[in-house]
Amino acid sequence: MIHQDCITLPRLININRHEHRVSRTSLLGVLNSVCGVCRQKVDWTCGGYSCQKCPGYVVHSKCATRKDVWNGKELEGIPEETEDIEPYVVIDDNTIQHFSHKEHYLRLNFDGVLCEDNKHCNACTQPISLESFYGCIMDCDFMLHKKCAEFPKKKWHVLHNERLTLVPRKSDFFVCDACYRVSNGFVYQHGDMELDVLCSSISEPFVHPSHPDHPLYYILRDEDGICSGCNLEESHVLSCIEVGCGFVLGFKCATLSHVIKHRVDDHPLTLCYGEEASGKYWCDICETETDPSKWFYT
Template sequence: MELEGVSLPLIHKHLMMPWNDLKRGDCCGRSGFTTGGYYCKRCDFYVHKKCVDECLEYIEHPSHTVHALKLQSKPDYDRCRLCCMWIENLCYCCKICDFYVDLFCVKYPPPDVIDISETHHHKLTHIKKWTEFNCIAKCGKKFYEFPYKCLECHLMFDMDCVWNPPEAKNQSEVNISSHPLHPLKLHTSQPPDYSDEKCRLCTRKIEGLFYHCSSCNFSLDMRCVINPPPQFVMDLKVHDHELTLLPRLDSFTCNACGLKGDRSPYICVQCGFIIHQDCLSLPRLININRHAHRVSRTSVLGVVNSVCGVCHQKVDWTWGGYSCQRCPQYVVHSKCATRKDVWNGKELEGVPEEIEDIEPYVVIDDNTIQHFSHKEHYLRFHVNGLLWEENKRCSACTHPVRLQSFYACKDCDFILHQHCAESPKKEWHVLHNDRLTLVTSVANFFSCTACSRLSNGFMYQCDFMKLDVLCGSVSEPYIHPGHPHHPLYYIPQVEEKQCNGCNNREVRVLTCIESGCGYVLCFDCATLPQVVKHRVDDHPLSLCYGEEASGKYWCDICEKETYPRHGFTRVKITELVCIQSACWET
């Protein structure tokens, strides 16, 4: 017999079904101490029966004696004025005074003064104003909320660490739908030795309180007890059929990402589709910093003979992943595409793709352009700067223009190397997960995030990320003359690696991924010009890569010994200069 829906007009606009489970409520937002309630599947909205039974449309409350408080859903102000916690959905408010209280604090208002002699030897006072503090209790975390404070010691405590109403303590035993055979008992000590010390539903390592069934070796952490994953999911963006949670240990391969799992997937009983819980929320359409176009998620990549555009490992086309509609062979593993260092977290489904003008200049004729950074004058093309004054430098990269083609303004000293003039107004870069904007008016010197060079030239910037135009132009695959046989890639890492060019150790490096190669270049060496002209010599100096050499070599500028076989040098027949910019730019 089907259960009938319950109408709760003060609480929710749809009929709600009785729901006998321990679950975090959208009513008080701090469940975990009560079972039973009502659920709207259409809105995924759940309220506790106890909260519903105690809700009145208007109440008088000691925290706000000047006006009555009215029950309201989804307030504009989303933090409780008593405890500073986020309001999930329902609250009581006074619109006249802009005063909001969540349902938990209505029933259990935090006392103005508490005595916790087992934790601290003085009484604590509730400070009802925004305060940034480090909690002195066992959590040790930093907060910005309403603390309890010792007025004698000036120590501050997070409310949840020092006060909870006796009625709100966790139950010693709960019934949970994901384990209907036996009740789960509250444990306050370490997980049993025979367990794997992980939550059966979410795989997180169990820390602190948890519930356990010793008969079945079934453990749940508090987060999954309070807010368990739904037993059924119907989302056409994920799969065409309803998915069912399988709360048990079982090895499987996820159809969405192609990776192994060992517990509690969602399965489709109609077609055998199986998916990790966290893969349910994979975005449909995104930008990643490794590709110029949007990539979209697909359940089966189809027959492609490609490697992942992020990790550069082979892609199994029988599983799901991300692909580019414009570039049929470009594919990315699901987990690689959604890494924090690759994706900016923005879902683009339903967001129209804007056609942006990122071209840096307008062509006037075969030898003339108008660059967006210098609109007042046209720039003329020159093959090289050998006949120009030696101190002429590119306004973008600030390097001399002597041996490279460039554009120059005949009315002023503005000069751009040809390759610098072609730098787009906006650019994706492997070092940042959001698009960088080319800034052409830099007032002060800045340090390039990639290579640490100081510059006052053009800069690619987004938030804290600042790249000079040379490092900003680095993209994958990166081909360098010093390692011509294999391309280089940026592989994020924690440990420093030794650069094959300068022998310095750096974290941000470009790496050869071919087995057994191990070639590494820092961004500074990767962006060195191939040929330079020194002011004290009539001949150009070429960048050389680990040449065979006998005897000792000395830099003719700084007079320090160089090691041509173990790094980059700048040489001509009669002269050798080390790659330190202080020498070759002198």
């Protein structure tokens, strides 16, 4: 038996929770599985969507065809895209040619300690700090964190149901639609959707050091969530799905650097995930009282 509405379900689609296509099947046959969208259990005797390349990845039919998950395109009979999404060409073990800086090669530096304090990554706009980075072999100050240099030219993201394209930015600014930070770095975009490379790097399951026991997922919510890092309301949050936990993170806090260098101190500063404490805490920069239950650097 089949619902009348289910007869017209598409056979082959892309969803924004998975890099590969998923196909409709009348019998999932995967025991003890959970839906890749809502994270609820899936009845293996029923139909749904599964990935042919990733054994065990299944999605409820209704979840896979939600408007915020699927772009409405039936792909049966349409060849899969085979375009090159690699962001760079390898020249040798320590040298690459990145698509955003084709005029010069970039060389890998394994430690950012020797980098000047005022140098920033052109992709994420964050300080080079203590991380490995690629620097231009010519004297043009173009730098990319190693992890930023590896971002693919195209990808899917949970906040948009169309594939996003990585676009280098030169001087104009944009506001990230996930964390609302202003940036002039690289941007993943499609139509009106614009994500900075930090927020676009978040994928499910997302594991954060502040909540190591359980992974976090992007779950559709009826109301804004209160971020456990800054105690502010956020429209886009990553949630723990364990019963009774209630831990959520906004994209801004989820993408904060864990270790940074700052000009006010000679030593690296580490992100502290808040603490229950009595007494007063004071910020050494603005000299105002801070809330110890919120995240801070120390």
